[in-house]
Every structure is written in C-alpha cells, then in structure tokens.
Amino acid sequence: MGKLKCECGHFNPTGTILCEACGKPIEGNQHLDGNDKKKLLNMRYDGSARRSITHNQSIIDKIWRFFSSVKVGVWLIVIALVASALGTIFPQEMYIPPNAPSRDPAIYYEAQYGILGKIYYQLGLHNVYSSWWYMLILALLGVSLVICSIDRFVPLYRALKMQKPKRHESFISRQRFYSKTDHISDEEIQQVVKRLQAKKYKIKSEDGHYFAEKGRFSRWGPYVNHIGLIIILLAALLRQTSFMYLDEYVWVREGELTVIPGTKNEFFIENKQFIIETYDENDERFKEALERTGGEVVKNYQTDVVIYRAKDSVVDSDTTLEKVVEGEIRMNHPLKFASYTLYQSGFQSNEFTSMSFKLYEINDADEQAIDVFTVDLMDPLPEYELDNGFRVELDQYFPDYILDDEGPRSETMYPRNPAFVFKVFPPDQEKPEISFLSIGQNIDATGENNYKLGLVDFNTHYVSGLTVRRDYTLPLFGLGAAIFMIGVIQGMYWQHRRVWLHRKGESLLLAAHTNKNWFGLKKDITEAIEDTKINMVIDQEELN
Amino acid sequence: MGNLATVSTIMLYTAFALYSIATVIFGVTIKDKDKRSKKSLSGIIAISVTIIGFIAQLSYFITRWIAAGHPPLSNLFEFMTFLGMSIVLAFIILYFIYRVNVLGLFALPIALIIIAYAMMFPTEISPLVASLRSPWLFFHVSTVSLAQGVLGISFVTGLIYLIKKVDQTNKSKKTRWLEVIIYILFIFIGFIVSTMSFKLANYEATFEFPVDGRTSTITYQLPAIAGPENGQLITEGAMDSWFDTPKWFQGQDAPRKLNTLIWSLITGTILYVLARLILRKRIGAAIQPALKNVNLDLLDEITYRSIAIGFPLFTLGGLIFAAIWAQIAWDRFWGWDPKEVWALITWFFYAAFLHLRLSRGWHGEQSAWLAVIGFAIIMFNLIVVNLVLAGLHSYA
Numbered sequence: 001m002g003k004l005k006c007e008c009g010h011f012n013p014t015g016t017i018l019c020e021a022c023g024k025p026i027e028g029n030q031h032l033d034g035n036d037k038k039k040l041l042n043m044r045y046d047g048s049a050r051r052s053i054t055h056n057q058s059i060i061d062k063i064w065r066f067f068s069s070v071k072v073g074v075w076l077i078v079i080a081l082v083a084s085a086l087g088t089i090f091p092q093e094m095y096i097p098p099n100a101p102s103r104d105p106a107i108y109y110e111a112q113y114g115i116l117g118k119i120y121y122q123l124g125l126h127n128v129y130s131s132w133w134y135m136l137i138l139a140l141l142g143v144s145l146v147i148c149s150i151d152r153f154v155p156l157y158r159a160l161k162m163q164k165p166k167r168h169e170s171f172i173s174r175q176r177f178y179s180k181t182d183h184i185s186d187e188e189i190q191q192v193v194k195r196l197q198a199k200k201y202k203i204k205s206e207d208g209h210y211f212a213e214k215g216r217f218s219r220w221g222p223y224v225n226h227i228g229l230i231i232i233l234l235a236a237l238l239r240q241t242s243f244m245y246l247d248e249y250v251w252v253r254e255g256e257l258t259v260i261p262g263t264k265n266e267f268f269i270e271n272k273q274f275i276i277e278t279y280d281e282n283d284e285r286f287k288e289a290l291e292r293t294g295g296e297v298v299k300n301y302q303t304d305v306v307i308y309r310a311k312d313s314v315v316d317s318d319t320t321l322e323k324v325v326e327g328e329i330r331m332n333h334p335l336k337f338a339s340y341t342l343y344q345s346g347f348q349s350n351e352f353t354s355m356s357f358k359l360y361e362i363n364d365a366d367e368q369a370i371d372v373f374t375v376d377l378m379d380p381l382p383e384y385e386l387d388n389g390f391r392v393e394l395d396q397y398f399p400d401y402i403l404d405d406e407g408p409r410s411e412t413m414y415p416r417n418p419a420f421v422f423k424v425f426p427p428d429q430e431k432p433e434i435s436f437l438s439i440g441q442n443i444d445a446t447g448e449n450n451y452k453l454g455l456v457d458f459n460t461h462y463v464s465g466l467t468v469r470r471d472y473t474l475p476l477f478g479l480g481a482a483i484f485m486i487g488v489i490q491g492m493y494w495q496h497r498r499v500w501l502h503r504k505g506e507s508l509l510l511a512a513h514t515n516k517n518w519f520g521l522k523k524d525i526t527e528a529i530e531d532t533k534i535n536m537v538i539d540q541e542e543l544n
Numbered sequence: 545m546g547n548l549a550t551v552s553t554i555m556l557y558t559a560f561a562l563y564s565i566a567t568v569i570f571g572v573t574i575k576d577k578d579k580r581s582k583k584s585l586s587g588i589i590a591i592s593v594t595i596i597g598f599i600a601q602l603s604y605f606i607t608r609w610i611a612a613g614h615p616p617l618s619n620l621f622e623f624m625t626f627l628g629m630s631i632v633l634a635f636i637i638l639y640f641i642y643r644v645n646v647l648g649l650f651a652l653p654i655a656l657i658i659i660a661y662a663m664m665f666p667t668e669i670s671p672l673v674a675s676l677r678s679p680w681l682f683f684h685v686s687t688v689s690l691a692q693g694v695l696g697i698s699f700v701t702g703l704i705y706l707i708k709k710v711d712q713t714n715k716s717k718k719t720r721w722l723e724v725i726i727y728i729l730f731i732f733i734g735f736i737v738s739t740m741s742f743k744l745a746n747y748e749a750t751f752e753f754p755v756d757g758r759t760s761t762i763t764y765q766l767p768a769i770a771g772p773e774n775g776q777l778i779t780e781g782a783m784d785s786w787f788d789t790p791k792w793f794q795g796q797d798a799p800r801k802l803n804t805l806i807w808s809l810i811t812g813t814i815l816y817v818l819a820r821l822i823l824r825k826r827i828g829a830a831i832q833p834a835l836k837n838v839n840l841d842l843l844d845e846i847t848y849r850s851i852a853i854g855f856p857l858f859t860l861g862g863l864i865f866a867a868i869w870a871q872i873a874w875d876r877f878w879g880w881d882p883k884e885v886w887a888l889i890t891w892f893f894y895a896a897f898l899h900l901r902l903s904r905g906w907h908g909e910q911s912a913w914l915a916v917i918g919f920a921i922i923m924f925n926l927i928v929v930n931l932v933l934a935g936l937h938s939y940a
Contacts, residue, residue, distance in 0.1 A: 070899055070903040070904060071904065073899060074896050074904070077892050077895055077896045078896060080892055081889050081892040081893060081896070084885050084888055084889050084892070085885070085886075085889055087880070087885060088885050088886065091882075092880055094880075095881075129880045129885075279671040283671070285549075285611065285669055285671075286669060286670060288668040288669070289666070289669060289670035290670075292666065293670075297673060298673060298674050299671070299672075299673075299674060299677070300674050300677070301674055330674075331675055331677070332675065332677055332678040332680075332873045334872065334875070341875070343874075343875035345874075469875055474871070474877075477867075477877070481863075481864050481867075484859070485856065485859065485860060485864070488855070488856045488859065492852050492855075492856065493852075516902070519845065
C-alpha cells in the first residue's frame with residue numbers, strides 16, 4: 001500500500017483526506033468526504049483513511065463497504081423495529097392463554113382472529129422472535145456494529161494521535177469557527193492560552209502555534225457503547241448452549257422430597273409447605289378497590305423448602321442426603337444455592353392428600369357410622385380392618401379417574417380426581433359387597449348391598465411449581481449493559497473541543513471545532529479572548 | 545390513613561389547577577419580544593406557579609405512597625399522573641437551561657392532558673399483587689417515566705418547531721400530517737370531555753351477556769354504542785347499544801374500551817371541526833403567527849438535548865432495570881411480552897434518531913418530525929399496548 005507524503009513531511013495512508021499531522025487537504029481525495037463542493041471541511045472522522053472508502057476491489061471490500069455504512073445500519077434498525085412490531089399484533093405462541101379452546105397454533109389463530117389470524121400464523125409471525133429471519137436481522141445488525149466501529153475507530157484513533165499543533169493554513173481557514181485578526185502580540189496569545197488551560201484544555205505548542213484540546217475521550221464513546229452491544233449479542237448467542245444456560249421446571253407436593261431436574265441427581269428439594277396469602281378485605285386502605293374488583297388479591301405465593309445434596313451421584317435408597325440450605329421461595333425472592341436459582345412460578349391446588357370414609361347400613365336413616373377409615377391417596381393400603389369385624393379391601397384405585405373409550409382409567413398418577421372400587425366384607429358374609437366411589441358418584445354395582453360407604457372428610461395439598469435456572473451468561477449481559485451505558489454517557493455528555501491559534505506573521509488565525517454542542521464551544525472562546533483584540537470566531541456554516 | 549389519602553387527592557387537584565393557571569400566564573409571555581436574554585415578569589410568575597404546582601404534585605405522590613404503603617406507580621392512573629409530573633419536571637429543568645417561555649405554553653397542556661386522561665381510570669388505592677411487590681417497582685417505573693417525561697419535551701419542542709416551520713400558505717403533505725397530530729391531541733381532549741361529562745351526570749348502563757355458557761355483567765359509564773356480544777340491557781332508562789362489539793376485540797372489558805374509543809373519536813372530531821369552523825383555517829396555521837418570536841435553532845437544540853438525556857435514561861429504566869426485575873420476578877430477563885417489545889421498539893427508534901442526527905446530519909425539521917413520531921410510539925406503548933394487546937403489564 002502506497003503512502004502519501006504531505007508537504008509537512010508526514011506520511012499518510014492511502015485514501016487520507018486531511019493530512020493526519022497538519023490537516024492539509026490531500027489533493028485528489030477531497031471528493032471522498034465531499035470537501036470539493038464545500039468551503040468547510042468535513043471533520044466527522046478528521047479526514048482519516050477509512051477502509052470502506054479506500055478499498056473497493058474484492059468482494060470482501062464490497063461487503064465491508066456495505067456494512068460500514070451508517071445508512072445501512074439505520075435501515076437494519078428500522079427493519080428490526082418493524083419486525084418486532086409485527087410480532088405484537090396477535091399474541092406470540094407462548095402467550096396463547098392456557099384456557100383457550102385449542103392451544104394448537106394451527107387452529108388457535110384462525111379460530112380467534114379469522115383470516116388475519118390465519119395469515120399471521122402462516123407467515124410464522126406467531127413465533128417471530130425465534131424465527132431464522134429475525135435472528136438474521138439481529139446478526140446483520142451485529143455485523144454492521146462491528147464493521148462500522150472498526151472502519152472508523154482505527155483511522156480516527158491514528159489521526160487524533162498524530163495531530164500537530166502546527167496546522168496547514170487551509171485546514172484552519174476551512175473550519176466552521178474561524179476568525180483572522182491582524183497585529184496580535186504574543187502576550188495576548190499567551191493570555192488566551194492560559195485561560196483555555198484554566199478551562200481544562202490541554203495545550204500543545206510548536207513554532208508559536210498553539211493547539212488546545214479537551215474531552216478527546218468522548219470521541220471513543222460511540223465505539224465503547226457498540227462494544228457493549230456486541231457483548232450483549234454474544235451473550236445471547238452463548239445462552240443457546242446448555243452448559244451456559246439451564247432451564248428446568250419441577251413440581252413438588254407439600255411434604256414431598258424429590259430430585260431437582262438438571263442437577264444430575266446431585267440436589268434434592270423438599271417442600272415443607274406452600275402458602276398463599278391474600279389481602280385482608282377489611283383493610284381500610286384497599287377497601288374501595290377490593291370492593292370494586294370484587295375478587296381476592298393475592299399478596300404472596302411462597303414455598304418453604306429444604307435443599308439437600310446427595311453424597312453419591314448415583315441415586316438409590318441408600319443415598320445419604322446432607323442439608324444444603326433451608327429457606328423460602330417467594331415471588332420476587334428466588335432462592336439461590338450452588339450455581340442454581342429456584343423461582344416460584346406456579347402452583348396447583350387440585351390434589352387430594354387423603355379421604356375419609358364411613359361405613360353405614362343402607363337402610364339406616366341416620367346414617368350412623370359403623371366405623372370410619374382414612375385412605376392415604378399417595379400411598380393407599382390394600383385393606384382396612386374396621387370395628388365389629390368389618391373389613392374393607394381396596395380393589396381398584398384410580399388417582400385421576402377418567403372414563404372414555406378405553407374404559408375406566410387414571411389419566412395421571414396424581415390424586416386429582418380419585419375413584420375407588422371397594423370390597424366390603426361384613427363379619428357374617430363370605431361374599432364381599434362391591435361399591436364404586438368417585439367424586440359425585442357412589443354406585444352400588446349389584447344393587448343388592450346392605451352396607452354403604454360415604455365420604456366424610458378429605459384433605460388437600462398444594463403442589464408448588466418451581467423453575468430451576470442456571471445462567472452463566474447473566475454477568476456477561478450485565479457487563480455489556482454497563483459498558484453500553486458508560487459509552488453512551490461518555491459520548492453524549494462530553495464533547496471533543498479543539499481550538500487552534502495559528503500564527504501568521506503578525507496576524508493570528510483562530511479556528512475551533514467540536515463534535516457537538518457548538519453553543520458551549522462558542523462560550524469557551526468568548527471567555528478566553530475577553531479583553532484582547534482578537535476577533536470572535538464566525539460561524540462559517542451560518543454564512544452559507 | 546383515610547385522611548392522608550384525601551390530602552393526597554386534594555394535592556393532585558391543586559397541582560392540576562396550578563398547571564392550568566401557569567399555562568395561561570405562559571400564554572401572556574408569548575407577546576414578549578425577546579425570548580431569552582430579558583427576563584420577563586410574566587415568565588417569572590409563570591415558572592413560579594409551575595414549580596409550586598410541581599411541589600403540590602410531589603406532595604400528592606409522597607402522601608399517597610405513605611397512605612398505600614407502596615409507591616403509587618402500580619396502575620394506569622398512578623403511572624400516567626407520574627408521567628405528567630415527569631414532563632413538568634423535565635420542563636422546569638430545561639426551562640432553567642434555555643429560558644424559553646413558549647415551551648411552557650405547550651409542555652404544560654400536554655402534561656395536563658395526560659393527568660386528566662389518568663384521572664378517567666380507577667383512582668382508588670389498590671393493593672399490590674404479589675408480582676409487583678418489589679423495590680424494583682419504584683426503580684424501574686420511575687426511571688422509565690422520567691425518561692418518557694424528558695422525551696415528551698422533545699415531542700413538545702418538535703411540535704412547536706413544525707407549527708412554526710411548516711409552510712401554511714399552501715396545502716401540502718406536511719400541513720396534513722401536522723393537522724393529524726393536532727387532531728389526535730383533540731381526540732384525547734374528546735376522551736376527557738366525554739368521560740368527565742357522563743361521570744358528573746352519574747351515568748351508568750349495565751348489560752348482561754353470555755360468556756362460556758355463563759352470564760356475566762358489564763357496566764358502562766358512557767352510553768353504549770358498542771355493546772357486548774348478545775348483551776341485554778338491564779339498567780332502566782339507559783340507552784341500548786347500537787351494535788355488538790366484534791369478537792376479535794380481545795380481552796377483559798373489550799366492548800367497554802371500544803365504546804370509550806368511539807366516544808373519544810366522536811367528541812374529539814366535533815371539537816376539532818368546531819375549532820376549524822371558528823378559526824376558519826388549519827389549527828396549525830392559526831397557531832403559527834403566535835410563534836413568530838420563537839428561535840428555531842434553539843428549539844432544535846432542546847429537542848436534541850432532551851433526547852440526549854431521555855435515551856440513556858430510557859435504556860437504564862426501560863431495558864436494564866426492567867431486565868433485572870424480570871430476572872428476579874419471572875426467572876427470565878427478557879420474555880418478548882408486548883410491552884417489552886414496544887420498549888425495544890422505542891429504543892430502536894431513538895437509536896435510529898441519534899444515528900441519523902449525529903452521523904447523517906438530520907437536523908431541524910427532520911429531527912422535529914422524528915421527535916414527534918418517537919413520542920407517538922411511547923404513547924402507543926402506554927395506551928394501546930396496555931389496553932388492547934394484553935400482557936404482563938396490562939394493569940388497568
């Protein structure tokens with residue numbers, strides 16, 4: 001790659017628009033930043049040689065050039081914006097309400113939203129945020145971020161590092177803020193320099209020329225915040241791996257001890273109790289609101305748990321468990337242990353713990369109990385010995401009874417809708433009497449029974465639903481977010497201000513540039529040249 | 545406790561009254577020749593009244609917090625009033641930087657409309673549901689709201705800029721869009737006027753309608769134009785509905801929301817047409833002469849400055865704090881809930897704004913249009929997403 005030698009002696013990379021050292025516009029390159037058509041110089045990247053404008057040969061150059069354009073970047077942002085908005089027209093698949101008649105997306109969208117819903121589903125908008133093309137937009141946005149940043153950062157860094165106090169006259173006179181004053185003494189210049197120094201400007205001088213600069217680090221703000229965003233995108237990518245990110249769900253009954261999924265049989269959880277607290281409807285503060293909505297408002301969902309660790313990783317009945325932690329899991333207060341976090345995510349209140357039945361004579365109007373027995377629904381006994389020589393055998397037990405084409409069966413193994421076939425053996429009878437009991441049903445199979453069973457009491461328990469999470473990417477997301485915020489603040493609340501005091505014989509050429517907030521720069525200069533004969537700079541952009 | 549809640553309500557009304565008075569005084573300042581250097585007496589009075597109003601609203605906020613035992617940021621009423629307060633706060637801060645009186649003339653009415661809009665929703669203190677019981681409620685919601693308040697100022701300056709800048713001598717695409725923006729503001733006023741009138745008249749109409757085989761009831765505070773599907777009017781003397789709400793209107797109370805929207809549109813349109821008939825020109829054209837002393841560059845600067853403050857604040861409150869809280873409460877920091885998505889859209893939009901301005905030189909009028917659209921996105925997220933696209937954030 002050839003180098004361009006400027007008349008000041010500095011060698012610039014090919015494609016440089018303004019000499020890195022003295023700022024002299026380099027002949028033949030002025031069209032690149034549009035300087036040839038304007039009086040003022042384009043100072044956005046200090047006239048540095050960006051790869052995107054110097055290379056245009058290979059396919060890689062063309063791709064680089066494409067993604068380094070801010071215009072393309074903004075278009076990508078707009079496309080991402082529109083795609084995101086499309087996904088909110090109807091609920092995403094995961095937000096189809098659980099009580100919908102059919103949760104099958106192929107049916108749900110059309111049934112609920114008609115033809116528009118059908119189109120929405122067929123376009124795949126019901127799962128837009130995990131669609132390949134949405135991912136592609138985000139990936140392209142990431143590529144654009146990286147290329148834009150590198151394309152500008154490297155040459156800009158060079159140019160700002162190389163700059164010399166002594167600038168070429170044409171660089172000075174083509175700045176937006178510029179003035180020329182004849183017959184200025186060195187003392188007056190010294191005074192201005194001192195005042196700028198007092199305003200925290202860094203001063204450099206060369207052959208009687210002065211250069212005052214302040215806030216250069218703010219130029220790096222955009223690159224810093226883009227690095228933050230890139231880290232966030234990388235974290236999102238890492239989150240797709242199961243090592244970095246674990247997402248499991250466990251249902252635990254009150255009193256139950258079970259293994260925590262995803263922990264490779266290392267950790268166990270015991271649900272001591274599940275609590276739902278509601279607001280007191282007589283609470284003075286909320287009386288009006290509770291009356292209007294007419295419902296109970298839940299204050300707290302909580303599971304009291306004990307976490308155990310298995311000594312051996314092989315689970316068998318001999319495994320010894322040691323307690324790791326005992327605590328509460330509440331909404332907004334997850335429980336952490338080892339690298340895992342447990343969240344309160346749901347509950348079920350539709351399970352029975354036990355049911356008590358009484359046995360009585362069918363023609364006893366008072367239904368006087370001969371005896372009462374209790375069936376533990378999680379672990380029922382095969383038979384129950386009663387008073388007066390009665391015996392009850394549990395012939396069949398359906399924890400979650402359902403009767404369909406396949407006949408009577410249990411839909412799940414959980415006692416949500418228990419049903420029983422009991423054999424009652426009276427003391428004086430050989431042949432048992434058969435009774436079928438389920439919720440709302442009490443059937444005498446033969447119609448010849450002398451004794452009847454009746455439900456007298458039952459207990460229910462809660463099942464708590466807990467999410468198990470391990471997410472090693474969180475610190476990375478946090479880091480990315482923090483870097484982004486630092487970068488935004490760095491770039492937005494500080495400005496890079498530069499003032500050049502250029503000696504030309506007896507005269508002084510004064511020029512200044514800032515990347516933003518020209519009001520502030522004007523104020524700095526006004527105060528610095530106070531009481532001197534130096535002319536205030538003119539905003540040459542307003543002249544046009 | 546009951547007393548404190550009453551004090552709180554009185555404070556809010558006081559703030560509302562003071563903002564209204566301050567608006568009128570800012571209206572007087574518009575005749576002042578010089579907009580910056582000379583401190584006009586009416587300007588000083590106007591900003592003082594605004595500050596006292598702000599203090600009153602701050603007292604409302606604090607007393608309600610004490611009365612409820614939780615920060616009053618938990619439903620649409622509380623959030624919208626806080627947004628109104630944020631706009632006023634942002635205005636006060638920017639006023640002391642730039643001393644532009646005309647900003648008050650436009651910013652305060654916008655804050656007033658938002659607070660009045662808030663008051664149309666249930667205002668009583670309600671208990672905090674389990675998922676909202678977290679200190680992050682305050683950090684997340686107040687930061688988002690402050691950010692939106694500051695961004696609201698960029699809308700105000702953008703709007704003033706456009707009213708002054710857009711050439712009103714001929715009808716054009718620009719004059720039409722400007723009128724659309726003004727018309728939308730009229731619809732908000734229409735909402736407030738219609739709701740307030742029937743509220744004062746204690747109007748009520750209850751309907752019975754079938755849901756999943758059971759009978760449910762719904763009570764309207766406005767005469768029902770759009771009724772519930774197969775609804776039966778049971779209130780005597782009330783107007784029966786004209787048509788049934790289409791089925792695809794989703795969510796709880798969908799018919800009532802649609803009905804309210806229809807009323808807002810009707811009332812807003814009537815008010816707009818009346819205003820046009822009285823003024824005999826476009827509203828934008830009617831306001832334009834009043835802005836002849838306004839400095840366009842300064843407005844542009846305020847637009848940029850408020851977005852430069854609002855964007856990082858919004859990122860912090862609307863995305864970062866939101867993600868932290870979501871991680872604690874719902875075990876995931878991001879869930880593609882409509883509200884979250886629209887926060888991301890808002891963020892994308894302002895990111896595009898900044899790139900266009902800083903890298904591609906979109907200043908002045910282009911910036912002003914974008915600032916107006918940006919705030920429209922924020923309001924869309926607040927109103928449409930809450931009331932129509934149901935999700936985790938639909939409180940009201």
